[in-house]
Each structure stands twice: as C-alpha cells, then as structure tokens.
Amino acid sequence: MSVTFCGLSLAHRVINGSGTFDAVAARTVFGEQLERSFPFAAYVSKTITLRARPGNPPPRLWEAPGGLINSIGLPNKGLAGYLSEDLPRLSGFVAAEPARPDDPKASAAARERALRVPLVTNVMGSTADEFCTLVDACDSHEQIDAIELNVSCPNVSTGLDIGADPTALGQMIARVRPRTQKPLIVKLTPNTADAASCAAAAQAAGADAVSLINTLRAMALAPARANGRPSPWLGGGTGGLSGPAVRTVALAQVCAVAERVEVPVVGMGGVETASHARDMLDAGATLVAVGTASFRDPQAAARIARELA
Amino acid sequence: MSVTFCGLSLAHRVINGSGTFDAVAARTVFGEQLERSFPFAAYVSKTITLRARPGNPPPRLWEAPGGLINSIGLPNKGLAGYLSEDLPRLSGFVAAEPARPDDPKASAAARERALRVPLVTNVMGSTADEFCTLVDACDSHEQIDAIELNVSCPNVSTGLDIGADPTALGQMIARVRPRTQKPLIVKLTPNTADAASCAAAAQAAGADAVSLINTLRAMALAPARANGRPSPWLGGGTGGLSGPAVRTVALAQVCAVAERVEVPVVGMGGVETASHARDMLDAGATLVAVGTASFRDPQAAARIARELA
C-alpha cells in the first residue's frame, strides 16, 4: 500500500509539516530508533533561507485554545550551512509501511516493508532571485528529492504575503519552474481571501503539488502588562496559529483547493487522529501532514499512518 | 462610566455580535428580566436581507475544538417582516451601567444608572442597490440608532466576498453613505489577506466604525459516511468558525485594523472573559462584542461588563 506522490514512492500518506520536526535534533535525542522507524513517509525540512537567521526573540510560543501560536521566525543556518551541516545527517531514515492487520494474505514482511524516506527541502526567498538561487542549490543536490516553496513571505511592494496574491505567486513560480526537474510543492498561505485561486495560479505556473495550510496570523497580549502598558506577548509581535483550532478552517481550504486543481494536495492543519487525516483525504488531499500534534506526541504521525492502513 | 460610540450613549463597552442573540425570542423565554437588565449595552439585530430567507437546511451546527461552526444561512423575515413584526418588540430594553465596586464616591444610584439600549440593525444586500434600499428603510425608522453593513456577501462578478476586496467594498459603501446620517458600521470579513486595507477602504468611503471579526470559513465532514461517501456535515456545505478557537486570530486583525484607521473599532471573536475583552480594548477596540460565549452563558456579556468596570 505504498503511495506515489510526484513520482516519489512513500511508505504511507503521512508526512510532517515544515518546521515541526527537526530530524537532526531528534536523532540526537532518540538515537537509532528514529532512523529505523521514522514516523513520517517523507521528511520536510524546516524553511531554509539564503542567509542564516537567528529567529525571533523569545517568547516564541503562546498556547491558544486547542492550539498554539508560534513566532519562531524561521531560524536556520542559511543555505550553505544547511547543505554542509544538515544535509549529510538527513539520510538513512526509513519508514515502515504500516501493517494492515486485517489483511491475512500479506506476509508480515511484505506488510512491514521499509521504505527510504524521501527528503523535501522547504525554502523561502525574499525575492524571486533568492528563490531561484535556493532552487538551483536544491536541484544540484541529489539527496534532495523535492522542493517545497514557502510563499508566506512579504511582497516588498505590497507588504502582503506573495502567496496571498495569485498574480504575484504565479509570476514567482514561473521564474523558478524552469530551473529544476524536481517536484515543486507550493506551500500556500491561508491568510488570503481565496486559497483556491492561489492554488490554481501555482498550478498554472508549473507547480507539481500544493500544500496547505500554513499557520493563521494570530496574536496574544502579555497577561501581565509591563508598566501597565499592553504589549504583545510574542517577541515577534504576531505569530501563526496551528493545531486543532485551525482544523476546520484547514479542511475548508483543502477542499476548495482540491476541487480547483489537478495536482496533488498535501493537507495539513490540526490533524491529530486518523479520523482527521481521513477527512483531509476525503476532502481531496493525497498526503496529510502532521505538525503541532507531533509536539504532544512524537509518534502521532506513525500512529495515524497505522490507523489509516 | 458610560461610553460614547458614534454619538450614542452606551452603559458600558460590551454589545452582542450580530446573529448571536435574538432579543425577541429571549424576551419570550426569559420574560421581563431581560428588559430590566439587558446584558448588552447596544443590541445588534441579526442580519436582515431584503427578502425573507428560510436559512440553510440542517444540520446547521458543528462543534469544533474550542468553538463552533455555524451554517445558519441568515434566516430572517426580510426587511418588511423585520420592520413590522420585530422592530416594535425591540424597544424598552435597558442596560445597567455596571457598578464599580472600588469607587466609593459614586453613589449606588449613579453607579447603576440604567441606560436605554440603542438598536443597531445589521443588513446585507446582494447588490449595492439592495444595500441602498435596506439603508433607506433603516434611515426612515427612528427606532433604529445605527446600521451595521454585513459585507460577507459574495460579489456576483468574482464570487469572493465583497468585504474581502478593498476596492469593491469602498465602492459599495460610497453608494450607501450619502443616504443616511445614522452611524454606519461596516462588519468586515476576516477571510481576506488584509483586513486593515479593507477597513481603510471602508473609512475612506465614509464608514463611521468598523466591526470584526465575522466567522472564519470552515468545514466539517459527516462522521458517519452515508453510503461510504464523504459528505459535508453542514446542510450549507461550509460554515463559519467562531468562539475561543478564533480569538487570537481576531485579536491580530483588530490590532492591525485599529492601527490603520481612526474610526472606532468593535472587536469580537472568542471573547469569553473580561480579560479577553481587555485584550480587545488594549488592541485598539472601542467596544467589544460577545457572540458564541452567550450560547454557553446568556449572562456572559453582563459578567464581562461588570468585571471590566
């Protein structure tokens, strides 16, 4: 029951959301267990930018009803650091095809075939040129199987996210598309009037898949007002909401997008159980990504994959 | 500590969200208690349309983590029915100015001054002409103190909400503005890339205030799949998410809008406690509206007003 996604062979339908699982750190914490039974069928890196970023000042987290606001600020080692330090440590992971207990014909071996975990590198540029440089680098590194474009980056002229405007989005993707044969996944922003039009623009410009939702723009004020003046809790001012609180919003957007485009859709947002994942698949997604739920339970994705089988 | 909002005198800063409290039904259920101590400082009617609407087929509700999706479908008697049947039953409500227990100088009488509850009529048209007709009728009924424009209505040419597009929104409001001197409140949609630009367009076209957030577009699939086929749970297909789940999204939008416009802002979305209300006020709102929280506790707004005092 392995799955094909953009020409890649996956052990099952559950992958991680970018920025919600650091396989390098997890390898240090959990050791070889992680390599032998990687919970995700593909591994999506956190967002890599051209230059290194320290991330936002703390606090970076706020717990919301049924969810989490984060204002992490895309800390990363920059493209060069990622390629030289992280990439070599991101191979050798295998994901077990989940056993289907009710299928007596499948031998245990066949049911538990271990599959290499493809690597998706998520990148964000602040200009189309930066996106090109990032994609070129990913293209030339064999170990990278697919590229996810994080388009929740402000458009310098309008201040809005590039991904929120179908025209700007299409133009950017059209610039990048000719530079690689590798699958291009466009990670849409949900902070838009019309995710389906953005997805259609991405598809028209050559995207091989779209993924959604990214986090909803959100904010919290500090509970104790320093000097009596209200101030944002998060070091970054505003942040992004994820987790169960956004699940029904995500499902609506995934459904609208899947109805509009032909390319495969990676559905995410608040998925915590197999039943939530099944909703995403029923709404038209090909793969499901798990983000915030992994924080509560690092085996959440593996559990979901098993229950979906 | 009564409050002035668009020239109206309010007993406190807490009003209801349109469509979340039916004063006519509540009068029947709760009797005179409701008239004597109306929980809201102003009463906002549910959305009135030109022609009567039955509303959406059931089911109309889905409980989400920390919230609720509704797909009510704006049932209402239509303008004529509203004016003839409901309007006469919407007067006589008084709201007590909440006592401020720590102010020894204020006499009990002064602290508990009862104020008439101004009536805000919320209207939605499917065209600018319809909006004009609705506003004209409200203008000519003395009992209506202010008009709220629900602009979460699809634009016939783009299919998107009029309220999601600053240009379309500004044009519609500019048509309506000259027809009344009464305060015009524009109820913004949160399903947009940029609520602040929509608010700015509303202000530029002459709005006296803006209110937000309306519900976030959301969806649920039926848990038991009829004939194995996935189908939406809600009779209306998709619905709108409200309640605590949206609170941090609402706060971010209220803050962004209040920073951009001069006109007063009515902040709402998931407000359940005085601390949530204070966050809205600190983010720049002049009034706070309570919606879903009234379903859990019909005295939620009164409690919040008391604790804010």
Added chain:
Amino acid sequence: MSFTPFARRLLTVAANEPLGAYRLLRVNDAGGPEPQAGQFAMLAAAQRWGGGDDERPYLPRAFSIARRREDESHFLLEDVGPGTRRLCELSAGEELWSLGPLGRGFAPPRDGRRAILVGGGAGIAPLAILQDSLSQQASVLVGFRDADRVPGAGLLRDAAIATDDGSAGYHGRVTELLSEELANDPHAEVYACGPAAMLEGVRAMCARADVPGQLALEAPMACGFGACYGCAVERRGGGYLRVCVDGPVLEAGELAAVDAYAGAPA
C-alpha cells in the same frame, strides 16, 4: 406560563447512578424552578468541560428533565460523545451549570383522549415526568436497542417493553406496539420521544390514523434559548422551526418529516 431564570445556575450533583447502560444524574435543585413535562435544560460540567475527544465539549448539552422531586432534578444520560461522557463521570458533590427549564413542553390530551406514551432509548426521559404529571392512566410503550438498556424503563410505571434484538420484552420495534394500540382504540393522543426513525414512524402513523401526536424532538443545539438558530427542523409547508423555542415538543402535524438529526441517540 412562567419564565426561565435568566442565568445559568450552579447546581451540585446529588448522585450519579447506573441505570443499565444509562446513568441517572440526580442534581440538588431545592427551590429551583418547576419544569413542565417535556422541557429541557442546557447542562455543562462546571470544571473541565472540554479536553475530551477532539478537544470537546465546548457548548452545553440539552437534556430532558426526566423527573422533578422536591429537592432534586433528574436526568437520564446516555454516553454517546464527549459531552455526555463528561456528565456521566460526574460524581456526588461535583458541580454543573444548568440553564432552564427551557422550551415548550407537552400539552394535556385533547377531547378526552387517552394518552399513549411512546419512548425509544434515552428518549424515554421526558415521558417519565409526563407520566408523573398526567391525571389519567396512560399506556406506556418503550423500545430499546437491547436488554442492557431496559433498566431505563424503571423511570416509568407499567411500561410495555420492546427490544430491537429481542433480548427482552417484545422482539421488534416499539412502533409495532403503537400500531396495535391504535388499532384497538384510536381515540388516543400520542406522546413520543426517541430516535429520529422512531419519531418519523410515529409521525407517519399518527397522520395515517388521524390521531394527534406530540413529538419531543432533539436537534444539535448551541444555546437552547432561540439565540443561534442552530436547532432548525423542517416545518410542514416550508421554512424551519427552532426546536428549542418552538419545541422541543411539536405537533406531529407541524412537521414535514422527522429529519435524521432530530431524534434521540438510538
């Protein structure tokens, strides 16, 4: 008609007892308002309402007032999801919020008709208080899925019992018992509460036999007092009724058909 107190009241659980597969939740309610038979209350645990499956419940839940004793109100609960589960686990001394009594209850039988009470599953709850309030002897017909649920009938006197699986009483549907009763003597008025399919059966039967029927409906509710318009059921001739303020007890003749969502847990 008396009005509903315009505030939730914080009540204390007196006892929470198993009644077969159901729980009988007894709540201290001395001095509380007197319900009409067929009215309901919106209940929510005061602590930890939430944090169950799918991070629910959030909204309060509607329950028929099953019995009113001098000091107590009683509710019959069936655990079907996170809200009922939380209420089912409350123990004596714990608190819950109650808004009510709400809605329009049952009216007395018309034209000297005899009352036939027809209940299915947890839908027997409002029939108990109805039986207490009727001045006449009524026929009581109740149906359950299986014998595990039959102890629920203990809330009623002299009830004829049917089970879907034949594990107790008559093997079949309670509507079959009703059909016999009506055949024997059609000068009756039917009072029914139960799963949607049962209510729809009763409605159709009343229509055919030209017998008045009062159906206590259920619907997904957010507020219980007419605020949300969420509890709509289709009205015969078009448009919708709000179960919480127009019902929960509705004339069978007012309804087009009983929608699949408008009944008690089967």
Added chain:
Amino acid sequence: MSFTPFARRLLTVAANEPLGAYRLLRVNDAGGPEPQAGQFAMLAAAQRWGGGDDERPYLPRAFSIARRREDESHFLLEDVGPGTRRLCELSAGEELWSLGPLGRGFAPPRDGRRAILVGGGAGIAPLAILQDSLSQQASVLVGFRDADRVPGAGLLRDAAIATDDGSAGYHGRVTELLSEELANDPHAEVYACGPAAMLEGVRAMCARADVPGQLALEAPMACGFGACYGCAVERRGGGYLRVCVDGPVLEAGELAAVDAYAGAPA
C-alpha cells in the same frame, strides 16, 4: 549517553501529596529509563488535558525529574496555571503521558571543586536528584517566597533556607547566602535552578567571582525534543540556544543574561 525512548509512556500516579504549597507527584515508573540529574519530562494528564482556564492546557508541560526511586519517578509541582493545576489534581491510579528523560543534565564538578546547590521555589526540584547523585557532600541553599513553600525543602538534605518575607529561615534572597558561601571559599562550582531573577543573580555572581556555574533554565516549551524551536534563550555572543536540547542545564558563561521568561515560577 543513553537515548530517550522514542514514544510517550502511559504511567500511573502512585501518589500526589501536598508538600506545603507544592505537590509531590509520585509516578509508578518501574523499569523506566534512568534520568541524569537535571533532565526533565514532558507530562500531560491522559484524560481531560484541556477544558481548564481559557480552554487550556493543550500542550504537555515540562517538569524536572526531582527524584528517581527504584519503582517511582517524583515531580515537584507548583500550581501556576491550567497545566500544573490539572496535574496537581491527579490522584493515585490516574494516568499521565510522559516523554523523557529529556535534555542535558548537570555535569560533575570540575577540578575537585565543591558543589554549591542553589534553588529557588519549585526550582529546587532538579537539585534533589542532583544531591542524590553527587559523590561529595554539597552545600545546599534554597530560597522561597514564604514559609508555606518551605516544606519543599524536604526534598533536600541539610538545606540552608531563606524566605523573601522572613517567615522562615534567613530573611532575604538566597543569592545573599550564595554570596557569603563564595566569599568563604571560591573553589566551588555552582548548580542553580529557580526564578529568572535568581538565575540572573547567580549568573552575574559566578561571572564576577570567576566560578563555574551550571544553570538549569526553564522556557515555554511545546515539544521538549528540539522540534519546535520555541524554547529559545539568548546565547552569549549572539543567536539562541534551545533550552530543551542544548539545556536545560547551561553553562552560566554561555548565556548573555537570563531572560525573564527563562526561570521557574517564583
């Protein structure tokens, strides 16, 4: 170094005892992994995690492992919000999820230095298991807000006590006791855990006295295993460290200053 089990474990509460204003949560953990002193676990009640104030908690919460006994792991809890409240109310037999042990713990003293353990409030927890694990006799200095919290010191042997309000022990800050200790004999290594202001005092004092310090930090955490990047504290010289994987025990010299969010509840 041994790895953390790659799965939450469902453990049963053995006891939950008051320790002054704190609770000592004892969890059955026979056969569980052996923590290093200073490591922590991410805990969440198995039932009703959620439904508290503001519909929280949602994420698990980090707690220092305070003691490891053959059959049990012990945690010291202070009720400061919805997550700690839920854990504080668990009773024997109830279950909780535990992921851990996580993070980098304390290292033994360098160059034959004597150990000084400095704790503030609930921050004394990791010092208890540290004292158990040290081969040498250590000086133990603990500060509390008031006498209600002093029973927490029962986790430690021979502790000198300070309270902010003078209601027990030395009237003043525990850092004043540390300052005396260091003045008497600076050939020491300081191990500290407590509120941010205390940690910052200790950090600055270590820097001035040129004494090595190991600070056990706290930070808002979502995951505890390096996944979310939420637990950042500023590193001396720029950039950030993740408290959960680079710490929670960090060299005093690695830090620019201890951020206001990076300490234990005061």
